[in-house]
Amino acid sequence: MSYQLQKLKAETSSAFTGLFVINSEAVRQFETGEYFVMYARGSKRLQSILGVEREILVIGNIYSDQQVRSVQFARRVIDESDGRLETTLCVFVHQDPRGNAKLKRWGRENGLAVIPVYTSTGVLPREQALERLLSFEFFTQDPFDVTGPVANDAQFFGRRSEAQELARKLQSGHIRSCFGIRKIGKTSILHRVLAELKDNYDAVTVFIDCQRDDVFGLTAAGLLEAITRSLSILKDSGRAYAEVDAGPSVLSLADAARSFQEILGHFDRPVVLVFDEIDYITPSNGGANQWRSGFVEFWRNVRAAYHAAARDERKVSLLVSGVSSRWFSVESIDGAENAALAFIPEEYLSPLPRGAANAMIKNIGAMAGLRFDDGALEAISSFCSDMPFWIRKACSSIHGKIETAARPVLLQQAVVSPMLEDYGRDEGAALAKVALQHLFRVYPELRAASLSILTNNSDLPSGVQRTLCRYGVTNSRGEISGTMMRMALTMVAEDVPLLEAGTEPREESRPLVSEWAEELAGISYRRNTMERALRSLVINFLRMSALSTKDGPSAKTSLLLALSQKRRVELEPFNLEAIADKLFWLELVAIINKHWQMFERIFGDKTAFNEYAGIVNDRPDAHAKHLEPSDVAMHRRALHWLDERIARV
Numbered sequence: 254m255s256y257q258l259q260k261l262k263a264e265t266s267s268a269f270t271g272l273f274v275i276n277s278e279a280v281r282q283f284e285t286g287e288y289f290v291m292y293a294r295g296s297k298r299l300q301s302i303l304g305v306e307r308e309i310l311v312i313g314n315i316y317s318d319q320q321v322r323s324v325q326f327a328r329r330v331i332d333e334s335d336g337r338l339e340t341t342l343c344v345f346v347h348q349d350p351r352g353n354a355k356l357k358r359w360g361r362e363n364g365l366a367v368i369p370v371y372t373s374t375g376v377l378p379r380e381q382a383l384e385r386l387l388s389f390e391f392f393t394q395d396p397f398d399v400t401g402p403v404a405n406d407a408q409f410f411g412r413r414s415e416a417q418e419l420a421r422k423l424q425s426g427h428i429r430s431c432f433g434i435r436k437i438g439k440t441s442i443l444h445r446v447l448a449e450l451k452d453n454y455d456a457v458t459v460f461i462d463c464q465r466d467d468v469f470g471l472t473a474a475g476l477l478e479a480i481t482r483s484l485s486i487l488k489d490s491g492r493a494y495a496e497v498d499a500g501p502s503v504l505s506l507a508d509a510a511r512s513f514q515e516i517l518g519h520f521d522r523p524v525v526l527v528f529d530e531i532d533y534i535t536p537s538n539g540g541a542n543q544w545r546s547g548f549v550e551f552w553r554n555v556r557a558a559y560h561a562a563a564r565d566e567r568k569v570s571l572l573v574s575g576v577s578s579r580w581f582s583v584e585s586i587d588g589a590e591n592a593a594l595a596f597i598p599e600e601y602l603s604p605l606p607r608g609a610a611n612a613m614i615k616n617i618g619a620m621a622g623l624r625f626d627d628g629a630l631e632a633i634s635s636f637c638s639d640m641p642f643w644i645r646k647a648c649s650s651i652h653g654k655i656e657t658a659a660r661p662v663l664l665q666q667a668v669v670s671p672m673l674e675d676y677g678r679d680e681g682a683a684l685a686k687v688a689l690q691h692l693f694r695v696y697p698e699l700r701a702a703s704l705s706i707l708t709n710n711s712d713l714p715s716g717v718q719r720t721l722c723r724y725g726v727t728n729s730r731g732e733i734s735g736t737m738m739r740m741a742l743t744m745v746a747e748d749v750p751l752l753e754a755g756t757e758p759r760e761e762s763r764p765l766v767s768e769w770a771e772e773l774a775g776i777s778y779r780r781n782t783m784e785r786a787l788r789s790l791v792i793n794f795l796r797m798s799a800l801s802t803k804d805g806p807s808a809k810t811s812l813l814l815a816l817s818q819k820r821r822v823e824l825e826p827f828n829l830e831a832i833a834d835k836l837f838w839l840e841l842v843a844i845i846n847k848h849w850q851m852f853e854r855i856f857g858d859k860t861a862f863n864e865y866a867g868i869v870n871d872r873p874d875a876h877a878k879h880l881e882p883s884d885v886a887m888h889r890r891a892l893h894w895l896d897e898r899i900a901r902v
Contacts, residue, residue, distance in 0.1 A: 254280045254287065257315045261375055262289040265313055265346050268377035272299050272384060276308060283326040288314045290330060292338065302388055304622055304661035305339045313346030323347075324359040324367060331365075341620050344368045344387070346377070354900060357394045366396055366620035385800060392657040393793055396620035397649040415602075416442050419572065420449035423525050424456055426568035428559075432578040433602035434724050435688040436642035439574050442602060443529055446572065451494055456523040456570075458494045459483045463575075464530035467499040469538060473547035475502030476534070477509040477554060480526065484516045510554035514561050523568035531575035536586060537695040545587065548580060553592035573597050577695035578720075601723035604639035604734070607631075613641065614648060621652055622660030629669040636673045637681075638725055638735030646684060647737075650676040653789045656830055657796070677740050680781045685741030692724065693745070699724070704746050706733055776885070779892050780869055786899050787841050792833045794851055795844075815847035816840055842866045856898050865891040 254262075258280065266275055273293035280289050291311040295303065303309075312327050327345065331338045345356050345367050353369040360367030368390045370377065378386055419429055423446070433439050450458050459480055463469055471479060479499045487495050504512065517524055532538065536545045555571070562569040573581075580586070581597045605613070611630040618625055625633070633651075637643040651672050655662060673681075693700040702717045703726050713721075713731075721727045725734055726742075733739045795808040806814070809829045813821045820840070824832045836844075842863065845852045849859060856862040868891035 254289075255315070257375075258287055258289060258313075261313055261315055261346065261348075261372075264372075264375055264377055265289070265311065266291070268379055268383060269293060269311065271380050272296055272387075273309070273311070275311075281326075281330075283329075284322055286314060286316065286320075286322065286326070288312055288323070288326060292334075293344075299384065299387070302384075302622075302661070303342065303391060304619060304624065305342060307339045308337055310334075310338050310343040311346070312343060315348055317349055319347055319349040319352040319355055321355075321359045324356060324363050324365065327367070328363045328365060340364075341616065342366045342368070342391075344370060346370045346372065348372060348375075353390070357390075358900075361394075361396050361398070364616075366391060366394060385797075389657065389793070389797060392622050392660045393789075394621065395649050395652050396617050397645045397652060412438060412442050412445065412605075416445035417449055419446045420454065423450065423570040423572055424454040424523055424568075426523060426563075426570050428571045428597060429573075430578070430581070430597050430600045431572065431574040431602050432576065432600065432723075434640075434726075435576060435691045436640070437602050437604070437725065438641055439602050440529065443527065443572075443574050447494070447527065450525060454523075456493065456525050457484070457487050457520055458525040458527060459487070459497055460494070461497045461526065461528045462530060463528060463533040465499065468497065469533040469541045469544070471499060471502060472506075472543050473551035473554070474504055474506040474509040475499075476551060477506075477513045478502050478504050481509070481513045481516050484520075484524065488516070488519055506550060506554070510557065513554065514558040517558055517562045517567060517569055518565055520567065523570060524562075525570045525572065527572045527574075529574045531573050532577050532695045535575075535577065535580040535695075537577060537580070546589070549586055549589045549592055552596065556592050556596050559596075571597070575695075576692060579696045579698065603723055604725040605634075605641055605644075607634055607639060610634040610637075610639045610641070610644060614644060617645075618648065622662065623648075623652060623655060624661060624663045625669070626663060626665050628666030629664050632666045632669050632673065636677070636736045638685075638738045640725060640735075640737075643681065643685065643737055647673060647676050647681060650680065650785065653785050654830075654834075657793065673736070677737055681737045682740035682744055683777060683781075685737045686744045689726075689738075689741050689745055699726075700745075703742060706731075707739075707742055707746060776888050776892070779896075783869070783892065783895055783899065784838055784841070787838075787895075788833050788836060790855075790899060791836075791841055791844050792829060795848070796829070798848075798851060811848065812844055815844040838866075838870050842870075861894070865894045869895065 262278070262280070266278065269275065273295055275291050275293050277292035278289070280287065282288075289312070292308045293311045294308045295305065300306065310327060310331055312323075312330065314323065323345070327343045331340055331343065341364060343360075343365055347356065347369060348371070349355070350371070350373065353371055356367045356369045368387055370386065370390070377383065419431075419442070422429055431439050431442060447458065447460065450456050461468060461476075461480065468476065468479075476499075479497050479502075482500065483495050483498045486498065487493070502509075533541065534544050534551070535548050538544055559569050559571070578599045578601070580591070581593045582599055583591055584594055585591055604610075611634055614625060614630055614633055633644060633647060637647050651664070651669065654672055655664070689703070693703070699717070699721065702713050703721060705713065706721075706727060718727065718731055722729060722731075726738060728734045733742065791812075792808070795811050799805060799808040799811065809832065812829070812832060813824060816824070824835060827835070845856070846859070846863070853859070868888060871888070
C-alpha cells in the first residue's frame with residue numbers, strides 16, 4: 254500500500270469516528286487501481302438520516318482522475334458482502350476535483366447512491382461538518398434522473414427475465430420483435446439482450462442501427478451488401494460482434510441477395526441480426542423514399558436467405574425493434590405482396606407490470622431518502638401509465654420539491670397526488686404528447702382510434718383495441734391507461750390542424766411537420782427541466798451557505814435581497830420552499846448574479862452565463878413568429894451549455 258493511500262485511510266478512519274464505528278478495514282486491488290475498503294456502522298442519528306440499517310461501505314483512493322471502474326469495484330464489494338452491506342449506498346473518499354459529479358452519475362448507472370467526499374489536502378471535516386456534508390451529498394442527488402438506456406440489474410426493473418428469454422430464443426434461431434411507444438425501454442432491453450449474447454452464448458451478432466444516416470440512406474441492395482460485408486469481417490477476424498459496416502454499395506439487388514445467402518452458409522455458429530429503430534427503413538420515413546419499394550425487396554430476400562439457412566440446418570435469428578408494427582401487419586404495399594407479413598411477428602414491449610413499477614419507485618426512492626407508502630406508489634404508477642421513463646421523470650419532479658433537511662421522509666398519497674398533477678401540467682403532458690405524436694406519425698391509423706377513447710367510444714375493432722393496449726395507450730379494460738396519457742391525448746386532440754379540414758397531409762410532408770413540433774416541444778421540456786434544476790440548485794446552495802456561516806443572513810433573507818422591493822413584499826410571508834416555487838427564470842438568474850462568488854465554480858464565465866440564460870428565457874416555442882433552424886440551434890446550444898455545468902454539481 255502506498256504511503257499516500259495509507260495516510261488517507263488513516264485520516265478517513267479518524268474523521269469518521271463519532272459518526273461511524275469502523276468494523277472492518279482492508280486494502281484491495283481492482284484492475285490497475287488500489288483502494289481502501291471499510292465496513293462502517295453509522296450512529297443511530299446517521300442511520301435515521303440516511304434511512305439505513307446495515308453497515309455502509311466506505312471506499313477511497315488517491316487518484317486525481319476517477320474512472321468508472323471505481324464505482325464498479327464498489328458495486329462488486331457490496332454484491333460480495335452477502336447482505337452485510339447496504340445494497341444501494343456507499344461513501345467514496347477521493348481526490349478528483351471533478352469527481353463528485355462523475356461518481357454520482359456512475360453510481361446511478363450502477364444502482365448506487367454514491368456519497369462523494371472530496372479532499373484536496375487529505376484532511377476531512379469532522380463531526381457536524383462531516384454530517385452536513387454527507388447529508389447534503391446524499392439527499393441532493395437525483396437517482397431517478399437516468400436519461401440513457403439502462404442495463405444494470407439494479408436499474409433494470411421488470412425486464413431482466415424478458416431480456417434473458419429473448420437472448421435464449423435468438424441463440425436457438427428464432428425471429429423476434431420488440432415494438433413499443435417511444436421511451437418505453439426498447440433500447441435498454443436491446444442492450445441487455447446484446448450483453449447476454451456476448452457473455453453467455455456462442456453466437457455471431459451484427460447490430461444494425463437504422464437511425465444512422467449512412468444506414469437508412471442505403472437501398473435494399475446496399476443494406477444487404479453492408480450486412481454481408483460485416484459478417485465477412487467477423488468470419489475473417491473470429492470476433493463475435495460488430496455494428497453494420499454501411500459502406501458504398503456496388504452490387505445489384507440480385508447479386509447482393511446472393512452474397513448475403515452465401516455468407517450465412519459459412520458460419521457453424523448461430524448468426525443473429527439485430528435491427529434497432531426499424532421505422533427508418535420502412536415506408537413511414539418520408540426522408541428516405543427508396544424504402545417505399547425497398548422495404549418489400551429487402552425483407553423478401555432476407556426471408557429467402559433465412560429459409561435457405563434453415564434447409565441447410567444453420568441457425569439464423571432476427572430481432573427487430575422499433576415503434577411501429579404497421580408495416581409488418583399489412584398484406585401489401587403499393588400493390589406488392591408484403592414479404593415481412595407473418596415473417597416478423599407482432600410482439601410488443603408494453604408498460605411495466607404494476608408490481609415492478611412500484612418496486613422501481615420504492616428502490617430508487619430509497620437512494621434519495623424518499624419513502625412512499627402503498628397509496629403513493631399506486632398513485633405514481635397509475636398517473637404515469639406504468640411507463641418506466643415517465644415514472645422516473647415524475648419522481649424526479651417530486652424529488653426536487655422535497656426539502657433536504659426533512660429526509661428521510663415517508664410520502665403519502667395525499668402529499669404526492671397534488672405534486673403529480675402539477676408535474677403533469679408543467680411537463681408530463683408535453684413529454685407524453687411527444688411520444689404519442691411520434692407513434693401517430695409512424696402508425697397514423699392509431700390516431701383517430703386513440704382520440705375516440707376520449708369520448709368513451711367503445712366500438713373500436715378488437716384488433717385495434719389490442720394494439721392500443723400493447724402500446725400502453727389503454728389498459729386491459731379498454732380505458733385510457735393513466736392521467737399523463739389522458740392529458741397527452743387531450744393536447745393532441747386540441748391541436749389546430751395545419752391543413753384545411755377534410756384533407757390529409759401527404760406521407761412525405763407529415764414527418765417534417767411533426768419533427769418541427771417535436772423539436773419545439775423538446776426545447777420547452779428541457780427548459781422546464783432546467784428551471785427546476787436551477788431552482789433546486791439555488792435553494793440548496795443558499796441553505797448550505799447559511800448553515801456554514803453562524804452570524805450570516807438566513808437562506809431566505811439572502812434570496813430576497815436579490816429581488817426587487819415589490820417582489821420582496823409579495824414573497825415575504827412564504828417559507829423558503831414556497832418562495833422557490835414562485836420564482837421566475839429571470840429572478841433565479843438575478844439571485845445567481847447577486848451571489849456570484851458562491852456559484853462561480855459551477856458556471857465559471859459570468860458573461861457567458863448571462864448570455865445563455867437570456868437566450869433560454871426567450872422561449873422560442875411560445876412565439877408566433879417564424880423560427881429559422883439557426884434559432885433552434887442557438888437555443889439548443891444555450892441549453893447544452895447550462896446543462897453541462899449544472900450536471901457537475
